[in-house]
Amino acid sequence: MRAPTRWIRSPWAARRAASAKVAAWGLGPYLTRVSEPEISLTESAAKRVAWIAARQSKPAILRLAVDGGGCAGFTYKFELADEADDGDAIAETDGVKLVVDPVSLDLVRGSAVDFVEDLGGASFRVTNPNAASGCGCGSSFSI
Numbered sequence: 001m002r003a004p005t006r007w008i009r010s011p012w013a014a015r016r017a018a019s020a021k022v023a024a025w026g027l028g029p030y031l032t033r034v035s036e037p038e039i040s041l042t043e044s045a046a047k048r049v050a051w052i053a054a055r056q057s058k059p060a061i062l063r064l065a066v067d068g069g070g071c072a073g074f075t076y077k078f079e080l081a082d083e084a085d086d087g088d089a090i091a092e093t094d095g096v097k098l099v100v101d102p103v104s105l106d107l108v109r110g111s112a113v114d115f116v117e118d119l120g121g122a123s124f125r126v127t128n129p130n131a132a133s134g135c136g137c138g139s140s141f142s143i
Helices: 011-025 043-056 102-108
Strands: 039-041 061-069 073-080 089-093 096-100 111-118 121-127 140-142
Touching (some): 039 096, 043 061, 043 089, 043 096, 096 102
Parallel strands (some): 061 096
Antiparallel strands (some): 061 073, 073 140, 111 121
16 A cells, blocks of 8 residues: 655745745845945045135035046046036035036946045046046046
8 A cells, every 4th residue: 555645845935935925025135236336435535625615615515527638538627516416426425525417427437536645746536447548647537
């Protein structure tokens, strides 16, 4: 005589059922993708912008723009802004804002703006992961 067949539930079936419950609740996956910030401002750059803005009696808002020209094709342009425009990407560090227009953002996405002082002088520097090459002065780049 043969023993009755016993059905065992697969561990995969339990996982599938749990996933179905999560999907029904509208929850996403357990691990979500971490995205890089669109642009960032270092603490040293934020301190320098705050110092410059205080001396000029302006808000501590630094605008980064990319213009055509320079030794390598594109050049960075920095200026203090009165306010952010509609559509600008905004990064904030220690109460200081960095704003970038949408057209320039395509060229500098993922970049970090820093302020460095060395033997060559003091300047804002952009570390741009999109730049294929740059010039010696650090103010222009190519894609």
